[in-house]
Amino acid sequence: MTSVGACTDNGSKLDMAILMPCQAFALCSGERSFVSCRTYVAIPERPRCISNGIACIEFACRSHWMTVVRDRFTGALILETAYGCSLKSREDNALRKMLEVTEETSATAGVLAATLVDLFPALVHIPTWMPGAGFKRRALQLRKQLRQVIDDPFQKVKRELAVGTAQKSFVSSLLRDPDRSHWPEDYEEEIKGTAAVLYGAGLDTSAIVLSSFLLAMVLHPEVYRQAQEEIDGVVENQRLPEPQDRSSLPFLECVLKEVYRYERRTA
Numbered sequence: 001m002t003s004v005g006a007c008t009d010n011g012s013k014l015d016m017a018i019l020m021p022c023q024a025f026a027l028c029s030g031e032r033s034f035v036s037c038r039t040y041v042a043i044p045e046r047p048r049c050i051s052n053g054i055a056c057i058e059f060a061c062r063s064h065w066m067t068v069v070r071d072r073f074t075g076a077l078i079l080e081t082a083y084g085c086s087l088k089s090r091e092d093n094a095l096r097k098m099l100e101v102t103e104e105t106s107a108t109a110g111v112l113a114a115t116l117v118d119l120f121p122a123l124v125h126i127p128t129w130m131p132g133a134g135f136k137r138r139a140l141q142l143r144k145q146l147r148q149v150i151d152d153p154f155q156k157v158k159r160e161l162a163v164g165t166a167q168k169s170f171v172s173s174l175l176r177d178p179d180r181s182h183w184p185e186d187y188e189e190e191i192k193g194t195a196a197v198l199y200g201a202g203l204d205t206s207a208i209v210l211s212s213f214l215l216a217m218v219l220h221p222e223v224y225r226q227a228q229e230e231i232d233g234v235v236e237n238q239r240l241p242e243p244q245d246r247s248s249l250p251f252l253e254c255v256l257k258e259v260y261r262y263e264r265r266t267a
Contacts, residue, residue, distance in 0.1 A: 066207070069207050069210055069211055069214075070203065070204070070207035073210070074202075074203060074206045074207045074210060075098065075199070075203055077206075078198055078199050078202050078203060078206065079098065079153070079199060080167075080169070081169060081170060081198065082153070082169060082170045082171060082195045082196075082198045082199060083153040083154075083156065083157055083169050083170075083171055083172075083195065084157065084160075084166060084167030084168060084169035084171070084172055085153065085156075086167070097145075097148070097149050097152075098149055098199055100145075101142075101145050101146055101149045115135040116132070116135065117135055117136070123135075123136075124136070128140065149196065150192050150193065150195075150196045151192065153171075153195070154171060154188075154191070154192045154195065157169065157171045157172050157175065158175065160172075161175055161176070170194075170195055170198065171191060171195050174191050175191070209259060209260065212259050212262050213255075213256075213259045215262075216255075216258070216259060216262055223255060226251060227251055227252050227255050230249055230250075230251045230252055231249065231252060234248045234249060
C-alpha cells in the first residue's frame, strides 16, 4: 500500500499511516501546527476517552483490591498460620511462589478436559519428546514446582527449630511433638501436604468471606457500629478479640454466620 506523504515545517517527509489522528488531521487540513488543530479532533474524542479511562480505573481498583485482600492479607495470614512466615509484601519469595503455582495449577490441571490426556488416558504413556506431548512436559515441570513449594517452607521451619528461632505455627507445633519417635515413616510427608493444602484450599474461600464481610459492613453501617461497640465493650481497645471471647460476642457471632451465607460463592 502506498503511503501518503506530507511535509513538515522543516521540509521532511512523514508517513501519514503512522501519524496519530490529531497529527494527520492537522497536516491534511493545511495547518502547519499540530497544536493549533488538535482541539478539533480532541473535543469529539473526549467522551470515548473518559469512558475508556473510567473502565481502566475500575479495572485497576479491582486488581489492587484483590491484591490487598487475597494476596497480601489472606495469603500472608495463611502462610503465617501454617509456617510462621512473617511476610511484608507480595514480593516475598514464599508468597510469590505459592501464588504463581496455585494459580497455574488451578488454570491447567484444575480444568476438566483441559488436555487430550483427559479424554484419552492412554496418552499418559507416550514419551515426553514426542510432538503433541507438551501437556506431559508441562505436567512434569508443574510437579517439580509443586514439590518445591511443598518442601521449601517445611524445611525452613525445620532449620528454625534446630536453632531455636521457629515461630509458633501449624508445622512447628507438629514437629515439636514429643512422641515423634512413634511416627510412621511418611508422617512428615503428611505434615507437608496438609500445610500446603491450608494455603491452596483456604486462599480464595477466605478472601471471598472477607470481601463479603466488607461489602456487608459498607451496605449496613448500623450493623458495623453495633458490632464495633460490642467488641470495644469486651476488649476495651487493649487487644484483639480471641477465640475465648466468642461467648461474650453474641452479636458478632451472628454477623459472622450471616457473612458465611451472604453472597455465597462456593458450595
